[in-house]
Amino acid sequence: MRAVLYSGLARSTIKILSRAGTAWLESPRLAQIPWLIHAFSTRRGGISAAPCAGLNLGLTESDRRERVEENRQRFFRALGAKNFTVPALRQIHSSHSFVVGRDGDGRLSYQLPGAGSIAAAAEKPPAGDGLMTAEPGILLNIRVADCLPLLLVDTRRRVVAAVHAGWRGALARIIEKSVGDMRRAFGSDPGKLLAAVGPSIRACCYEVGQEVVEAFHGSFAKAKSFFLPLRTRPEAATDRHSILFLSAYPPGHAPEHLPAARLDLAVVARHQLVTAGLKPANILIADYCTACRTDLFFSHRREGPATGRQAAVIGIVDTRKRRG
Ligand SMILES: [Zn+2]
Structure with a gap:
């Protein structure tokens, strides 16, 4: 990787x-x-x-x-x-x-x-x-x-x-x-x-929250290359409790501490240096x-x-x- x-x-x-x-x-x-x-x-x-x-x-x-x-x-x-x-x-x-x-x-x-x-x-x-x-x-x-x-x-x-x-x-x-x-x-x-x-x-x-992902996308045209998806956790998809927990929030209002993606600071650094x-x-x-x-x-x-x-x-x- x-x-x-x-x-x-x-x-x-x-x-x-x-x-x-x-x-x-x-x-x-x-x-x-x-x-x-x-x-x-x-x-x-x-x-x-x-x-x-x-x-x-x-x-x-x-x-x-x-x-x-x-x-x-x-x-x-x-x-x-x-x-x-x-x-x-x-x-x-x-x-x-x-x-x-x-x-x-x-x-x-x-x-x-x-x-x-x-x-x-x-x-x-x-x-x-x-x-x-x-x-x-x-x-x-x-x-x-x-x-x-x-x-x-x-x-x-x-x-x-x-x-x-x-x-x-x-x-x-x-x-x-x-x-x-x-x-x-x-x-x-x-x-x-x-x-x-x-x-x-x-x-x-x-792992970073959605607010970090959105902030970078708002500022960098190449922001997509800074992030990797979260590692898949197959057990989470079938975990009834986590689904109940997530659905307790209105769409787009999940708590900030929920990870949304993985950020690579070295890729961001390289991008800025080349720019x-x-x-x-x-x-x-x-x-x-x-x-x-x-x-x-x-x-x-x-x-x-x-x-x-x-x-x-x-x-x-x-x-x-x-x-x-
Ligand atoms: Zn590591």
Whole structure:
């Protein structure tokens, strides 16, 4: 099924790497770029305890701040990025991305690429779902637990971006917009960009309600290709109780939690990247479903809201001095 969904794509043979007990995924194609650091974390490593056992990289109510901080340090050290500055971002399922830079005093600045102008973020940490930078020594960091993490690289202009896309952000076209933001802020040519799509919940596990199906069909002419039908449950058709339950609602008013189809966020991501001008051969997809692989990843859908968060990170190595 997966091979059919992703036919015509360059499928990344994403690699799992491990150092000092901490494991992460990298794209061999991106790993060839000498000035780049990138990774999709797994839950292997770290000191967090259940229900977010392992390398939890998100501040959650179910974990202690000092554990998350220790996990972050271990992860960044394993990547050789311990001296990088990590920008903050309050993720809100939007379509906004910020350009991260440094002000005259070397402090991080966050700017919103607007039409023709760039406005500074009013809040700290800024609320949005994408970060991009051309500045060395900054490690962009997106946290997810089923949502789709995306990394973008412009090798010509040395610009990198990290994007967080759940169904709401994908519906708001955050992926397509991020490519446009890179073009606007840095003059990036979409035809030359590389994209790495990290592990997320996939169609095998991501049942969504009718309101989600309808929202995508209202916004995307190709929405049909984003969904698979629910798996058939022959017993349900003959289950008198479920029929009684369903018929208790007037037509078209079934409760929202009833699944209507299965959504594949990776297909939505690929569609938006191609629409934005990327070449399919430059789109690398990590073929992992977070809900299928809770041995490797945290999954909100499979494990509930108390689970941890993995991270996608990307940064430009400062070649002027050695970074540890
Ligand atoms: Zn799955």
